[in-house]
Amino acid sequence: MSIIVSNISKSYKKVKALQNISFNVKSDEIFGLIGPDGAGKTTLFRILTTLLIANKGAASIAGFDVITDYKSIRKNVGYMPGKFSLYQDLTVQENLQFFATIFGTTLEENYDLIKDIYIQIEPFKNRRAGKLSGGMKQKLALCCALIHKPKVLFLDEPTTGVDPVSRKEFWEMLKRLQGKNITILVSTPYMDEAALCDRIALIQDGQILEIATPEAIVKKYSKAIYNLSANNMFELINSLKEYKHNHSVYPFGEFVHYTDCRPDFNPTELKVFLESKNLTNIIIERTTATIEDTFMELSK
């Protein structure tokens, strides 16, 4: 086990940021923490990276306890905070050298680990970090977090505010790192990224809702989901909410996702109901559940 978290609780004055969080992460696993803003993801990261002390519970990273052995943890983990935290007025190369020096290593020593990523930002190595684009900044931050060949990598919302292409590239890089004996704990508010993790934990309001592989989480969702659309989406949602057999109604992209509480649901019956509400162009079709649907269901 690379990360062991048991019954961690943390509260800020009256706000309960984390309540009895427990999970384990195996070695060389990509473990995703999926949850909306304010779910407590960053607080958990700060506890695990020894920046914050939990009110209750215990945790160990790579075999070191977060309270008693925090010094060893700092040598063995890489942390990439959600907010870009490198020195903006140092150049790309200076930042890398600075962090390498702090960790008592050199750029050359672990160059093979960061090579794939560094090559992409190397053309800009004399540019100041503050002048890089969002995607470039993330790549540089990842390089700095990897410079000392950490055993565990913590990535707090690494793709928030990054364009879709860079996001995809970023996840490809994580997949490659997995093959190099690095355990990765990553948090994200994007449900589509969850499918790329080995296992995920759905977290909301400081509590873990579910821990499983992405496939298992989707399978758990047994209800039939229907994509609905009509000429007036706002009216459609209101009408569906009035429909007495509804189980859940929420907008999903260009459609509305609808589930019924009866096992023998008949779509034509619903269509008749909606037509009685003066809606036209009604489309009702079956669709497969995604992690987002599971999340909506679990967080109900």
Place this chain on the structure above:
Amino acid sequence: MLPIIFVLPLIQLIILSNASTFDVKNIKFGYVDHDHTSTSSALIEKFNASTYFNVLTDFGSEKVASQAMLNGEVDVVLEIPSYFERDLQKEKRTNLGVTINAIDGAAAGLESVYVTQIVQSFHKNLLVDLMQASDSPKIEAVNIMTIPSFWFNKTLNYKTFMVPGILVLLVTMITLFLSGMNIVREKEIGTLEQINVTPIKKSQFIIGKLFPFWIIGLGLLTVGLIIAKLIFNVPIVGSLPLMYLYTSIYILVILGIGLFISNFTDTQQQAMFIAWFFTVIFILMSGLFTPIQSMPKWAQIVTEFNPIKYFVQVMRMVMLKGSGFTDILPQLLKTLLFALVMNGLAVWSYKKTN
């Protein structure tokens, strides 16, 4: 940033050293002459000849004079009574009325001294004249003259006195503000979070933070001393290495205070206010502008803990008096103690984990 750090304080040094004069010149002077004799006009002529006074007006009456004082048109009013000359000759004594605008107490004190000096010298000359007139060789004018000898600043040049003090002030302010803003700025930007997860030691981090500002502080002192010599021609009697030795320890105290403030605040604004609070107290209680001896007892005790006080003392002692190592040893030891305490507190208060 670096040009700002160096250029602005030096402009301040040049401007403030010229502006913060304790000389009172161009005093607006008015008089009411009820006597209208040659003696009274001779006295007024004395004031006219003085470089301190601008003789403005001859007021017709006391009433007009006090109105002018109310309007701020005049600072000093001399009232010469009727029969001034006659009383002086017959009774050898008379009274003069002097009214001084004392809103600025320090200036009023000086003005009073100037008026007294002029009247006394006038009186002395007058005695000699009267004696010659009465033609009595037996009596000789008794002249008791005090000739003060001003040590360490012969010409009483206030710039000689002020420039080392203002230099102290600038070195202190710049280093305190820079260090006070520093860690808190990293907190705001978020870089501190990244540093805190690294295995860097607390003392290493604080020393890393101190060092650049220490260099900047000594750089400021160097440029300030060059300006003091070239522009103000302030004598530098004592040894330069001694000045640098003391300053290098002193800057550590100020940087320690700055980093301590920085550790306890969450925003640069808070740090700015606290740093400002301490600078104002330190400066006004340093003996730079007002002598410490004239402060109340409790305030004098407080100044014992004011590092600026020792820096001002040492700079003036070494620059103007040529004091040696043993002369400044008490100040040096106290400053060293402050440096150890403040930097100890800075390291202690910097917490990598909350």
